[in-house]
Amino acid sequence: MNRKLVSLIKTDLNITFGLSSLAYNIRKGKRIVPMAIIALAVLSLFPSYIFVVRALGSFYDAFRQIGQQSFFLHVGFMSAQLIVLVFGFMYVMSKYYFSNDLPHLVPLPIKPSHIIGSKFVSLMVSEYLTSLPIILPFIIIYGTRGNEGITYWLISILAVITLPLLPLVISSILIMIFMKYTNIKGKKDLIRTISAVVFIALIIFVQLKLNQWTTQSIIDSEDFMFNLARDANLLLTSAGIMYPPAMWGALALSKGFSVQGVFNLFLFIGSGLVGFALMMILAEKIFFDGLIGNIEVSASKGRGKKLDSSSVLKTGNPIITMAKKEILMIIKTPVYLMNSVGGVVILPILLVISMVTGGESYEPMKEMILQSREILILGSIGAIGSFGVLNALGATTFSREGTNMWIQRTLPIDPRVQVIGRTLPSVALQVVGGVLLIGGIFFIVPLKIFEIIIILVLGITASVPLTMIGMTIDIIRPMLEWTNPQQAMKQNLNVLISMAIGTLFMVGAAFLGYLLLPDYGLFVVLGLFVIIIVLSTVFIYKLLVNLVKTKFMDME
């Protein structure tokens, strides 16, 4: 590695994780509150994490009973790498193509592969934050319950370190290719957004088909049970056809220091390194093709033609206009679009995937859902309601104004217009998310018309106070000083805070429901929810209108 690259990496790590400013803040005792909030948020996730890890233990026991522990490791590798891959797409996209420093880096005499290389390193570090909490429990449970020896632990360290490599390489390569071929003059943002959705849908579809096909073929074969007893890695190898690296990882660990084990470890690490080399070559060839012109926009059709003002100038209701402006800005800013729609679409998609591909292991869950329709209905309402915070639109609505905030503050806009107009886009997104979720549920169990109506109406109205919780936080501490829209959405602590408070709100409601449901039945609980929703909406709305009024004056 040459000196340029090392310094690039250092700078990028510093920027990405804000090391300098963190050190400065700690020394100066600044920003203690936001840091404490992050710490709290992380801590609050801890109990549920423990719960999941415990559940994993019994998952392991189940596999052990049929002598297929290696499959347990495979599930671990598979989930960790899959998550890295999914996050990878988003990270890579924003880091390689939309980050702040690119306009400064590109004109410098730096090779494209070095830019990519340095950014890749800090992505790896970010990805450990997601991969470690997933893979570690699997490795530790397998190691301790199986009384594995020292080689197991040593190999596992290697495997854990290299785990994010391959998925991140895959997402980097795919995104680079994607960006090159969608870098079309004109409606670039629209083309990219649509093709991204198609792309994801395609991947999921292929995944589903493959999975169905493999599970079917394993279980259909007559001597499945016999084979299962004979071959301790049967499940693993059959599932491994789909994505071999996870299998290699699992075999490397479970076979330990044997020819097969070492060979698989070699494959596991080697595939990542080869992929990395490939990515660097590709970066040299196509990275700039996708990047250049990112900043240039389409000054298009109108040039030279006089505007026909009477056909385009139209009067509208201020509330609707405010909502329209918000929606336009969201649609025209890819980071906003992906994050908000992503937060809402992911749950239904995960639901469908896990139901369809999960096969046998999800039967108990399916059964439980089928048994209690009440819980299904209440749960779906909660899910759609939670989209109100998950879409991050409420918690960033004022932050997204950024340097344009002066417009909002100098126009004669009634605070009520601000509040309602900014709530509507979020609600509109819940309608989409709600319909998708209902679609997802249909994969498990068909719903009746009145159930669908109850779920949609209550879910969407429940998302109103939750969106407003986000807006309340955002107006109290708006983040207006950003230069890249990413910062307003992804690096905005308000999103996290609103999720924490929103969760509290929903857990409270769910607990009430849980207490009342057995004795009073579904409709009493639904009635109670309606009351909670209406009261909290009125309360938060009033609070919000006042806050907008005063904060719009007090800001600097």
Add this chain to the structure above:
Amino acid sequence: MLKIEGLSKSYNKGEIKAVDNISLEVKKGEIFGFLGPNGAGKTTTIKMIVGLLKPDEGEVVLDGINVWDEPMKAKERISYVPDNPEIYDRLSGVEYLNFIGDMYGIRTEVRIKKIDYYSEIFKINDSLGDIISSYSHGMKQKLVLTAALMTDPDLFILDEPMVGLDPKSSFNLKEIMREMCDEGKSVFFSTHVMEVAEKLCDRIAIINNGKIIAMGSMEELRRSAKEKESLENIFLELTDNE
């Protein structure tokens, strides 16, 4: 029309006193020029008038309406053009104008008439359908001006409006300002350009280090200064206090 009394503002918890107890009045039908060296407190003062920065002390009153007590009423009658035209660059010019128009509740016919008129003067009607991020700095400024003028304000406030405009456009803007005053509206703007202030303004205030050090018509300023030829000399004499 606009009355400012005892207005003060400091930054960084009182460390920097940007505006220090200033009072002035802009009359109906008057163009008022606000002059001062860099960092004198012009932008700070303007922000306190338009509702962007809350004064530490003092009052801003527009025809009996306290701007900070009844912001909605005041804002309906004020238009503001900042020194840096940061606007929604993902919207098209038309979308931006429609947004502003709806917030002020401007009727469609009025909207069409005004926008046709001003965008023709500023020569931006060809680009109104384009996305704002494709505009040059000056084009953005002209769009902000068009939007501000569309609302037909009683008080038009501009921060360094001539910076970044080509000679033709800045001439047109000056014409527009004159026309507005003839209709009984008022204009308040800050500038560095002495000639503009000298020729255009009915009255002038010179601010330095947050304090108003001279105020009045050109005639009155000449009388009070030693160097009498031009506003530039008066300005240099007054602000050279080192």
